Amino acid sequence: MGFFTVFLRFLTAPFRALARLVGGPSLRTVEKSGAGRIAKDAGDEERFEDERTAVVDGRSFFFKRLARPTLVERTAADLTLEEAKEYAAEAQKFYTYPFPLFTRADFFYEEVEQDYIDHILGRNEGSADANFLSIMDRFRRALNDNTARLFLVYAPSLLTATILSTGLLVAAFAPALREQLAFAAFGVERLAIGAMAMMAALGLLMLLYHWPYKVTQQQNLLGLDNYVTSKFSRINQNFQVAKRRAMNVERNMRMHQANELKEEAGVWTVNYQWFxxxxxxxxxxxxxxxxxxxxxxxxxxxxxxxxxxLLALFLALAGEATGLARGAEVLALSGLFIAAAYLSIMAKASRETLSVLQPKEWNRFHLVDLHETVRDHVGEDKLQIVTFRDRNRLE
Known part of the structure; x- marks a missing residue:
């Protein structure tokens, strides 16, 4: 741990203590309940009880903090045949949906793709994934709003405060400093005051970025990571259960139940493919x-x-017009602030916040081996057909 990190933690210690005092969870606490633990406990039935109670979001002083969303997903182990038929009906909507080839020209492509996904997952029909889609939208908006607030409000506000405070400090202390500094003719006192004001503003911006912004964003993403891990684990469990039922449904059936066997086998086969x-x-x-x-x-x-x-140009022109500041000095000070803020302090905002996600612990689609399941299922059925046919010939 470098000196800068230690110094930053020292500066933010009172604020972190205050956050814990008022009930805000620390990043380490949230991480302990993260994706690894959720994946490990994926078989715990109590953890995956349907929770439909709304969770109230929190808000830090500067940015919005979202509560960890709850999982709403039935387990296939508890599904009746009638409920399995409901999933099969959802699958039919997907397989028969004639998606439009010509979409609105004012859409971004990701909106076109998401509109298709919303239709086939039945977002407006109260499907099992409607809550998931709404939660993903809510997190996207909150994370984007926090970033917009930092980049478009707080950073320009600190720049404005830097320029205005520099003008006030120069008016108040420049005459005294001019008498003490050896190179007063070159405006050293003005540059020194401007540099100190800029360093103070950059320090505040760095503190704002590393403590409220980054910690809040990472807490939000860790809560989302936990939810996605739970969601994917539940769907994967349902896939495995539906697959076993589809491949073994004939074990509890007899010849006089041929119609029931055909229907139930078809329903569970469509179910595991749909999951x-x-x-x-x-x-x-x-x-x-x-x-x-x-x-x-x-x-x-x-x-x-x-x-x-644009704000720097306006302040430079205003300073020249009123005689309160020199335009060149305002532009130079603003240029240094903007470069340090946007190219250094906040340059890795998305990378540093999204790094807390743990997609390697998600039960993703490529891990369910759908192609292997279909091959084994069809192959096993064909083998039984041939075995039964040859046995009848021998008899």
């Missing part, structure tokens, strides 16, 4: 939202820098 496809589309939704978060972070950075440049 796998649901996992794929939920995974695509996560990818879609994470892409939007990364893209918007870049756009907010560019927009914030552009806004700060």
């Amino acid at each position: 796998a496809m649901r996992l794929l589309f939920c995974e695509m939704t996560v990818r879609n939202k994470l892409y939007q978060i990364r893209r918007n972070t870049t756009l907010y950075g560019v927009a914030g820098a552009a806004l700060s440049i």
Whole structure:
């Protein structure tokens, strides 16, 4: 741990203590209940009871903090045949959905893709994934809003405060410093005051970025990571149960139950395929939202820098017009602040926040081996047919 990190932790210690005092969970506490533990306890029935109680979101002083969402997903082990038929009906909507080839021209592509996923997962029909889709939207908006607030509000505000405070400090202390400094003719006293004001503002911005912003974003993402891990684990469990029922349904049936056997085998076969496809589309939704978060972070950075440049030009012109500041000094000070803020302090915002996600612990689509399941299922059925046929011939 470097000197800078130790110094930063020392500066933020009172604020972190205050956050714990008022009930805000620390990042380490949230991480202990993270994806690894959820994946390990995936078989715990109590953990996966349907929880439909709304959870109230929190808010830190500067940024919005979201509560960990609850899981709403039935287990296949508890499914009746009638409930399995409901899932089969959802699958039929997916297989028969004629998605539009010509979409609206004012849509981004990720919106086109998400609109398709919303339709096939039945977002507006109260399906099993409707809650998941709403939660992903809520987290995307909250994470983007926090980033926009940092890049478009707080950073330009600190730049404005730097310029205004420099002007006030120069007016108050420059005459006294001019008499003491050897190179007063070169305006050293003005540069010294401006440099101190800028360093103070950059220190505040660094503190704001590393403590409220980054910690809040990482807490939000850890809660989302826990939820996604639970969601994917539950769908994977349902896939495994539906697969076993589809492959073994004939063990409890007799010849006079041929129609029931045909119907139940078909329902469970469609179910395990649908569970796998649901996992794929939920995974695509996560990818879609994470892409939007990364893209918007870049756009907010560019927009914030552009806004700060325009603000610096306005303050420089205003300073020259009123005689309170020199335009060249204002532009030089603003340029250094903008470069340090957007190219150094906040340059890795998306990378440092998204790094807390643990996708390697998610039960993703490629791990369910749907192709192997279909091959084994069909192969086993064909083998039984041939065995039964040859046995009848011998008899």
